[in-house]
Amino acid sequence: MHGKLSSLAVVAAATSLVAGIPLDRRHYPGQDYLVSLGPRPYYLVHNVSESPLKDKLVACENKPVGIQSWSIGHRGGGTMQIPEETVESTLAGARMGAGVLECDVSFTADRGLVCRHDICDLHTTTNILLKPELAAKCSIPFTPANATHPATALCCTSDITTAEFKSLCGKMDGFNKTATNVEDYQHGTPAWRTELYDTCGQVLTFPEWIDLVDSIPGYRNFTPELKTPPKAVPLPFNGYTQAQYARDAMNVFVQKGIDPSRVWFQSFTPADIYLWLNEFPAFGKQLVYLDEDGDTPDNFTVAVNRLGALKASGVSVVAPPINYLLTVGGPNNDTIVPSSYAITAKEVGLDVIAWSFERSGPLSKVAANEDYYYASIAPITYYDGQAYNVIDVLAQEVGIIGLFSDWSSTVTYYANCFDL
Structure with missing residues (x-):
């Protein structure tokens, strides 16, 4: 703990x-x-x-x-x-x-x-994609956006162990569908919310x-x-x-x-x-x-x-x-x-x-x-x-x-x- x-x-x-x-x-x-x-x-x-x-x-x-x-x-x-x-x-x-x-x-x-909140929301509510060893376990790996498709990923709690889950940081729910890398994908919080406290939620x-x-x-x-x-x-x-x-x-x-x-x-x-x-x-x-x-x-x-x-x-x-x-x-x-x-x-x-x-x-x-x-x-x-x-x-x-x-x-x- x-x-x-x-x-x-x-x-x-x-x-x-x-x-x-x-x-x-x-x-x-x-x-x-x-x-x-x-x-x-x-x-x-x-x-x-x-x-x-x-x-x-x-x-x-x-x-x-x-x-x-x-x-x-x-x-x-x-x-x-x-x-x-x-x-x-x-x-x-x-x-x-x-x-x-x-x-x-x-x-x-x-x-x-x-x-x-969702068994498969780790890619939008945590920093799992920034951890290569855990991102590799995601049900659907990160795919960057291109001219015809948005950025995608699907990471589930069932993809990782409890100990691995505890190593994650919670973040504001959101993603950047135009992202071409995992760092940019972390953003996308609605404008009427905030990322002010988005500093590794426990x-x-x-x-x-x-x-x-x-x-x-x-x-x-x-x-x-x-x-x-x-x-x-x-x-x-x-x-x-x-x-x-x-x-x-x-x-x-x-x-x-x-x-x-x-x-x-x-x-x-x-x-x-x-x-x-x-x-x-x-x-x-x-x-x-x-x-x-x-x-x-x-x-x-x-x-x-x-x-x-x-x-x-x-x-x-x-x-x-x-x-x-x-x-x-x-x-x-x-x-x-x-x-x-x-x-x-x-x-x-x-x-x-x-x-x-x-x-x-x-x-x-x-x-x-x-x-x-x-x-x-x-x-x-x-x-x-x-x-x-x-x-x-x-x-x-x-x-x-x-x-x-x-x-x-x-x-x-x-x-x-x-x-x-």
Whole structure:
């Protein structure tokens, strides 16, 4: 374990001292750990149109802020500016008040479990291509751009061992498709993010991530996501099955003695959810079924219609993307309102978590950029302050129980303001 992790371990004892305090008492100031939001929430608040919502948000500008479990750190929670799935992003999300933190669980060639958003994203989220001995192991070696084809590469966690993975540096997700060498390929971060902190983010194994989150003062919960292997890594992988992968990941929590009430395990694969329900029933109430099957109008209708069956099968929490939950409505067809998906989920008794906030650039460009997360409301989305209109509808009308964000302070601010 590297120095940054081991230095955090010294606060584990202090964390254990608050373990018996009810959650609502842990989440407010008066402890040594100070939540820090930075300027972004205040920038967005002042960009909100004049309205009761703005009045409420402005009135909270000097309200003390604390840790909020409604605020979920996506890929750590500092992903807008800090390399994802790293110690640094996780600490940033925690410092911005996220009460639940995420690691996406992938596996290595020796079946180690590590934090990476995609099993095959090492070429865009780490410096693997700058390490010749590891670049040689990539599923698809780096190919420079030419007059007819962009630069390409495909490097997977399953290509290397856990020890080799730990030798990597995390970087901002992106690549330069016009690159003719691996050095230039490292760039390509969207202009509205930054490479200021792109200085060797410390990557994490899954067990290390659990220890890190458990050591952060103020008491945080866990929401790992078991990654569905891509076509490039078919299962069984050298005999490693999806079922064993799912068992191994859950057993890490069991072996570490983590209370199931602190764990919100996610998967897009129904078989994972049902295996956990059957084999790890103590974790069942908070298993999260990730739903992205409604991206076309026909599929959206199917996704809405199956929500009742999901509930009947034992699923308690469903997590769709933000755009599934919102649509355009109102008397003048110019208002953000809950979608049929949101209404149906509530009717059948499912809890809902949404993803992922602050993953988009300036909201004035969502229509032109065909942004995924605002697709259902793009025609009436014009300025950044509407970010808080979106959160307000999700919280007050849809009734979601948590919101993933790439910059946790924005969501933490709202959650504190409205005492969520």
